[in-house]
Amino acid sequence: MRRHGFVAGFLLLPVALYLVFVISPYAQAFQIALTDWRGVSAGLNYVGLDNFRRLFGNDAFWQAIRNHAVLLVALPLATIALALAFAYLLNAQGGVKGSGFYRVVFFLPQVLAVAVVGVLFKAVYRPDSSGVLNGALMKVGLEPAGWLTDQRLALWSIIAVMVWQAVGFYVVLFSAGMAAIPKDVFEAAALDGAGRLTLFFRITLPLIWDTVQVGWIYLGIAAFDAFALVNVLSIEQGGPDGATTVLATEIYKNAFGYSRFGYASAMGVALFFLTLTFAAVTMRVTRRERIVY
């Protein structure tokens, strides 16, 4: 009994902080989603599910959902594929020459704040000859591209930045996973005549599958965010013509631009369930027998 009290004493403060700063705002968002609160009154006026009815009839909402769907597939796929390839190259048979250096280089984008990355890529994607990409294109006599102003390119340009920033972290994550695989497994397979590709797909990948699964969920959750980059990089906040808008951008616009906190909260609630559903579905789909070694 004394021990329980002791443990509770330690937990009380963090749990209290968590309740106040995480759980209670969540709960309040659910409550505010049922009101037409405009952010400056003390009282709440309940309007039932009206906000959700508006939400499902709103084009901008569905456009954001479509963009999330693209992000959800492209971001984890590209990031994990690249990270696995890099991690394998860095680790297989002691790694390529200078792998320690590459590991640091890959990780560098991770330590930059998202806003810094945004400003950096603003210069990269700048549409005139001062832009890094377009400057190079124009030097070799090609037409400059509207990286962020062309509807077909804009979302992919932003996804590329997200992948660039995320890859380093997953290289480190997967490297750690690979380092934990006992050497003799590889040696045994190599003796049986397995090539490098076979080693990767038959041994490395299955043995770090748990790590990949975690990475997939992290990246999926990141795909439901993307707010900061969209806000800094995109034209007209989620444009052109809503091609890069995400739910967080719409929430921000409605809450702080149009003072429609009730409606924005309803969107937040929708986002909450989307993220939760995604995590549950991913866990279910990628579930496998655990390999014990």
Next chain:
Amino acid sequence: MSPNRRDVLRGLGLAALAAPLAACATASRTAAPAPTATAAATSAANPLGVQAAGPLEVVIFSGGNGDKYAVDLHEAAYSKAYPKAKIKHVATQKVGTQLRPRFIAGDVPDVINNSGPEALDLQALVQEGHLADLTPLFEAPSLAFPGKKVKDTLVGGVYENSLIDGVPRVLQYTVAHRALWYNAKLFEAKGWQVPRTWAEFNALGEEAKKAGIALFAYPGQVGPFYQLWNLVYSAAKIGGNKVIIDIDNLADGAWTAEPVRQAVAAWAQIQKDFGDKAYFGLDHTQTQIKHLQDKVLFYPCGSWLENEMAKEKPDSFEYAIAPVPSIGAADAMPYEAIFVGVSEAFFVGAKGKNPQGGLEYLRLMLSREGARGYTELTKNLTVVNGVVDGLQLTSAVNSAAKAQEAAGRNTITDARFETWYKELFDYAQTQTNSVMSGRSTAEQFCANMQKKADELKDDSAITKQTRSV
């Protein structure tokens, strides 16, 4: 007995739990009680009934104009008039973020400069009764011109602009002119004339093209509203101010009206023939630098432009304003017609501790010293008429003053849907980029805008505003 460790921890936990919950967004379910602000007796010297010792809190948006003017001029004047009053000065760049919780808690400042990207939604505040009625201020005797009411010392349109649901609630403090800006020195060197008709505009475009200059550009990344203004003002030139008034009133077919379509089509043609699509991805600063480098001939903006670019402006550049060229031969307004509008919103918190002091503060801002000093410090004209004689102004402001003189009574009215229905304004910006870059036609622009306006009109949750002038 001293408290043991566990008690301390428990206490900490409870304190952490209790404090923020009390300050939770909507913790108290009843409206904050109105403070007991009692007015002193009014007199000729104190027409607004200010309590001499009442503290005053002033919140200033510290953007392009800074907040020095408030401290050095207006607050100093208030202190001089009421030496016993304590003044609290708050400078912020995030008006909404900083003040929203205070409105909820009922701890409201007295004077608020509601400007900048995070300005508060006035409609929401009016619904909650947070904006003081400014009628006593407008009816009070002016400090600038003895014998006149404050209302009668201001440039036309200020009073009309202050009305929300028919009651004056917001004082717009500065005057701004919006049209096309160009480099007067470049025009002189090249021997070019400012175009008066659309044909001349096109002809100059060809000339400029030969010199490697884009005739026109607007910043598509963060400033598509500069071009939206252009479209709306051009439409008003063709069809008269009624075009804008109809748009503001969400009238049926306001956006599909012929003048709007004509103006949009004309501008889309200019962009297509003489524009550079790179500008759709540049922000206003980048575009304004290009303008200063003579890579862009005409740039749509307001008369604050020179102030904004003062540090970057080379000596070879002299800002001058040109009205938008006439699109048709039978336009309702002459070529000289130009937009003269007001900005920099100030309001008084109705539920603050000292609303009378707030009104008096605004009256001091509209005094001769207050207004003239403001122009001297920020190079912006205020809404007070005739107090800037002999002041050294920027070439942009001088040029704008001349243009206003030439326009005479032909001024283009301000489009109020910009603040009344911010969602419509944002949507219009998206549509502007869309039509200017050729993704949609002028007809589609009109149809899309009309559809959105109709949606807002049918939405009972949105409070509607109307105007007749």
